[in-house]
Amino acid sequence: MHSAFRARTALPVTTATVLLTVLCPSTATADSASSQCTFSKENHKYVGTPWALQRVNLDELWSQSKGKNVKVAVIDTGVDTTNPQLTDAVDVSLGTNLLPRKDSKGQPVEGARSKATTDTVGHGTRVAGIIAARPMKGTGFVGLAPEATIIPIKQNDAEGHGTAATLAVAIRYAIHVKADVINISQDTANAVVPGDDLHQAVNEALDAGIVVVASAGNDGLGGNDKKTYPASWAGVLAVAASDRNNERAAFSQSGDFVGVAAPGVDMISTVPKGGHCSDNGTSFSAPYVAGVAALIKAKHPKWKAREIVAQIEQTAERSIAGHDRLVGWGVVDPVRALTEDDHPIEAPHSDTDLTHVKAPTPAELTLGETPQERTARIATYIAIGVAVLVAGLSGGAVALRDARRRRRGLERGIL
Incomplete structure (x- = not known):
């Protein structure tokens, strides 16, 4: 942990503690993701360009910004820097492990003594790759902001679980090391409302001018509409998952709190030790948006956090003129977010042209x-x-x- 930072809590997990889990649609824990491939230096390398990147003109995007000098805090299961696409993307000196040493039964917590650059789950490594993986010969996969810097903050254990208490500490740590963007790909189990401390920590980050991006959640099957935390708090950019058709992924959580949607189906990204794997979830939609936020921040370093969020929402590909409870203001459009940016805006607004398009004049019909x-x-x-x-x-x-x-x-x- 950074020498000048002191955590407010070092308490072990208790049964009264609000639990958080990293988000995968099947089980809402990260261990299911790791079963999709083994982590080794010989792991499969994705040769082509993933569909989520094919939808973006990367040359045009990167002519505007690559995220240079922007720090993105990834609060997750750690980020493995042995993957060559992440070795130069992570600031090891700023990483920290906030896992409690013992659980509620007094037993040692697995991974509590490891570095933030150790990721046995693979979840945080995937998240970091989507944001800032460096280009590498032999693969078309790369992060959206390939010059941004990742700050790995480990607060989820070997099963992908964390607590609201450690998440609050993690957010305050990100503030302390002057992160520009915070990515939180997790939410409270069963949508339990966490205590005031976590909410206060989020507000402290917003007050510090940090863009806070969080996954909306994966409990959307059957049309569930409920708030998740910390995504639903004011000021946080909540991200839903979209599919290849720019529609809400079936598992993605709906609600009025959703800010935008981003690709979250068949998401290729980096895994520990090397190579790539595919996974689904709003966990991987959030870093897609965090990457865009990093690009905007690098291009407009003086823009406020709420202006960056408004820019992302206003330039998204709309499904309706205004806000949609399924995909928010629409599916994020990285190129538009970086090119239609003549001046900052405080909040998104309805685009009436999308629903009031002038219909073509029909040809005159003559009977007889x-x-x-x-x-x-x-x-x-x-x-x-x-x-x-x-x-x-x-x-x-x-x-x-x-x-x-x-x-x-x-x-x-x-x-």
Whole structure:
């Protein structure tokens, strides 16, 4: 932990503590994600360009910004720097492990003594890759902000669980090391409202001018509409998951608190030791947006946090003119967010052009025949008749002439 920072709490997990889990749609814990591939130096490397990056003109995007000098705090399961695409992306000196040493039964917590750059779950490593993975030969995968710096803050254990208490400490640590953006890809279990301390920590981050991005949650099957924390608190940019059709992913949480949506299905990203894996969840939508926030911050370092959030929301691809409880203000559009930025705005507003588009003027429908059309039709018939008659008369004259020539030839004895 940074030498000048002192955590407000070092208490072990208790049964009264509000639990948080990193977000994967099937179980809402990160261990299911790690089962999709093994973590080794020989792990599969994704050769092509993932669909979530194909939807972006990266050359145009990076002509505006690459996120240089912007620090993004990833509060998660740690970030493994042995993956070559993350080695230069992570500031190891600023990383910290906030896991309690013992659990509620007094037993040692696995990973509590490891570094923030150790990730046995793989969740935080995926999140960090989507934000700032460096380009690498042999793969089309890269982070949206490939010059941003990741601050790894480990507060989730080997099963992907953390507590509201340690999350509050993690947020305050991010404030202390002057993070520009905080990514929180987790929420409280069963949407339990956490205590005031976590809410206060979030507000402290917002007051410090930090963009706070959080996953909306993965309990959206069946049309569930409920608040999740910390995503639903005012000032936090809550991110839902979208699919390849720019529609809400089936598992993505809905609600009025959703700010925007971002790709969250079949998301390719970095895993511990090397290579890539695919995963689903709002856990991987949030860092997509955090990456865009880093790009904007690098281009407009004097913009306020709420102006960066408003820019992302205003330039998103809308489903309706205003706010939609399924995808918020729309699916994030990184290029528009970086190019339609003449001046900062304080809040998004409805785009009436999207729903009040002037309909094309239909062609006039005439039932029956007008007098003009009848005259033209008769004239056409007459012209065709005259042409046929002339052709017939001309053909008859030629036949008569040929017959007379043959008769004269026979009379003279010539065929």
